[in-house]
Amino acid sequence: MNMKKNVLFAAVATAGLAMAGTASAQDMYKSGVGSLYAGLNYTFMDVDFDGFASADVGTLSGKVGVMANEFLGVEARAGFGVDDDRIAGAKVKLDNFFGGYATINMANQSPVTPYAVIGFTRIEAEIGTQSDDDSDFSYGAGVNVKLAQNLSGNLEYMRYYDDSNVTVDGIGLGVQMNF
Numbered sequence: 306m307n308m309k310k311n312v313l314f315a316a317v318a319t320a321g322l323a324m325a326g327t328a329s330a331q332d333m334y335k336s337g338v339g340s341l342y343a344g345l346n347y348t349f350m351d352v353d354f355d356g357f358a359s360a361d362v363g364t365l366s367g368k369v370g371v372m373a374n375e376f377l378g379v380e381a382r383a384g385f386g387v388d389d390d391r392i393a394g395a396k397v398k399l400d401n402f403f404g405g406y407a408t409i410n411m412a413n414q415s416p417v418t419p420y421a422v423i424g425f426t427r428i429e430a431e432i433g434t435q436s437d438d439d440s441d442f443s444y445g446a447g448v449n450v451k452l453a454q455n456l457s458g459n460l461e462y463m464r465y466y467d468d469s470n471v472t473v474d475g476i477g478l479g480v481q482m483n484f
Contacts, residue, residue, distance in 0.1 A: 343369045344459070346479030348384070352397060352430065353472040360397035360432075363388030364475070370408070378408040378420075395433035399473070402428045402465065404443060416451035426465045428473060441466045447477075455483045 345367055352360045366384025373379060383403040390397045406424030422445045429438035447461030459479050466473040 340372045341370070341484040342372070342378075342380075342481050343367070343484070344479050344481035346384075346459070346461070346477040347387075348463075348475040348477035350399060350465070350473055350475040352390075352399065353474070354392070354432075355470050358392045360390035360392050362386055362390050362397060362399045364399055364402070366402070366477075368481075372410075375412040376410050378410060380406050380408065382406065382426075392432070397432045398430065400429040400431060400436070402426055404440075404465075406443070410449075418449045418451075418457075419446070420449065421446050422461070422463065428466050430471075430473075439466070439468070441468065449481065452480075457481045457483070 368382040370380025386399040404426035410420045426443040427440040445463030449457045
């Protein structure tokens, strides 16, 4: 009988701690600090081959992140090519990309929040029968526009990759859910 009381007490205590943690987390998310977000973007990318030729490709990507405070966020992104191009008969495609980024947000009272983003991106691309993958420092700027309580739209410019031979820039349109 004493064993059943201990198991019951442990179950009630565990449930209570779990509920307290959930309530605490909900308060944290309402304040904006520690709030989680996820989004989808379609990006119009320009792949420039050292001024020799340029290809326009499209990508679809997802992101997940957390706001460390109202001004600083940390996020991960991953995407893949959905629209290829041709240069002199050779197919150009961006197979996939992923990276980690920090966002610096200009928090304000309006529904429009400008931000800057910096981080690193790994890109895998193909031109004709040749493929390559590499990583580089990335940076950009954008704006989030609040559409509803937990929904925003965004417009963003990013320089994803830049080396001596290839530059990859993108203009993205997307939506973001805040949790």
